[in-house]
Amino acid sequence: DAKTTQPNSMESNEEEPVHLPCNHSTISGTDYIHWYRQLPSQGPEYVIHGLTSNVNNRMASLAIAEDRKSSTLILHRATLRDAAVYYCILKWSSGNTGKLIFGQGTTLQVKP
Amino acid sequence: DAGVTQSPTHLIKTRGQQVTLRCSPKSGHDTVSWYQQALGQGPQFIFQYYEEEERQRGNFPDRFSGHQFPNYSSELNVNALLLGDSALYLCASSFNFEGATQETQYFGPGTRLLVL
Numbered sequence: 001d002a003k004t005t006q007p008n009s010m011e012s013n014e015e016e017p018v019h020l021p022c023n024h025s026t027i028s029g030t031d032y033i034h035w036y037r038q039l040p041s042q043g044p045e046y047v048i049h050g051l052t053s054n055v056n057n058r059m060a061s062l063a064i065a066e067d068r069k070s071s072t073l074i075l076h077r078a079t080l081r082d083a084a085v086y087y088c089i090l091k092w093s094s095g096n097t098g099k100l101i102f103g104q105g106t107t108l109q110v111k112p
Numbered sequence: 113d114a115g116v117t118q119s120p121t122h123l124i125k126t127r128g129q130q131v132t133l134r135c136s137p138k139s140g141h142d143t144v145s146w147y148q149q150a151l152g153q154g155p156q157f158i159f160q161y162y163e164e165e166e167r168q169r170g171n172f173p174d175r176f177s178g179h180q181f182p183n184y185s186s187e188l189n190v191n192a193l194l195l196g197d198s199a200l201y202l203c204a205s206s207f208n209f210e211g212a213t214q215e216t217q218y219f220g221p222g223t224r225l226l227v228l
Contacts, residue, residue: 043116043202043219044155087154099145099168100204100217102154 004088009107012078020073020106022088027068031090035062035073039084083110116205116220124226125193133188133223137205144186146178147202155202161186162208198227
C-alpha cells in the first residue's frame with residue numbers, strides 16, 4: 001500500500017482559507033487520492049477524492065499536482081466546525097475491496 | 113435515512129473476556145468494514161464482509177472474527193481480550209457494484225472498548 005505524508009498539525013483562523021498538504025511520492029497510476037476527516041468523538045467522514053484533475057464539491061476542493069506526487073485539500077473558508085483530523089489516503093479503486101489505509105493525519109485547529 | 117449505527121456505544125471488559133460489537137449499515141449498502149482506532153492513532157483496517165463472507169483481512173490475529181447477516185448487518189467478535197485491545201472500534205459501510213466497492217465509505221460513531 002502506497003504511503004502518504006502529512007504535517008502533524010496546522011492552525012487556521014476562522015473564515016480564512018486552509019490548505020492541507022499531502023505528499024504521496026510512491027503513488028501508482030491506479031491510486032485514487034481520498035480525503036476523510038474525523039471530528040472529535042465521531043467516526044471519519046468522506047470529504048473528497050480525485051485521480052488526476054482538480055475536484056470541487058460542497059465541502060472542499062482537491063488540487064492534485066501534475067506529477068501526482070502531492071495534493072492539497074483546500075477549505076475555502078474555515079469554520080470552527082472544520083476543526084478535525086484530516087486524513088489523506090491512497091486507494092486503488094479498480095476492482096478492489098475499498099480498504100482504507102489511514103495514516104496519522106493532520107490535526108487542524110481553527111481559531112475564532 | 114439512518115446512517116451507520118453501532119452498539120453499544122461504550123463497553124468495559126476485563127482481560128480474557130470475549131466481546132461482541134454490532135453494526136447496522138447505511139440503507140442500501142451491502143458491504144461492512146471494521147476498523148480499530150487506538151487513542152491518538154488513525155484507524156486500522158481489521159476486515160471486510162460482503163455476501164456474508166470475509167473478503168479481505170488486515171494484520172489482526174484470529175482472536176478477531178466477524179460475521180455478516182443476510183440483512184447486511186455485521187458483528188465483530190474479539191476473544192481472549194488483552195489490555196491492548198482497548199480502542200475505538202469503527203464500522204464502515206459501502207455499496208459493492210460490479211465487483212468493486214464504491215468510493216465513499218460511511219462510518220458509524222464507533223464503540224469505545226476499555227479492557228481492564
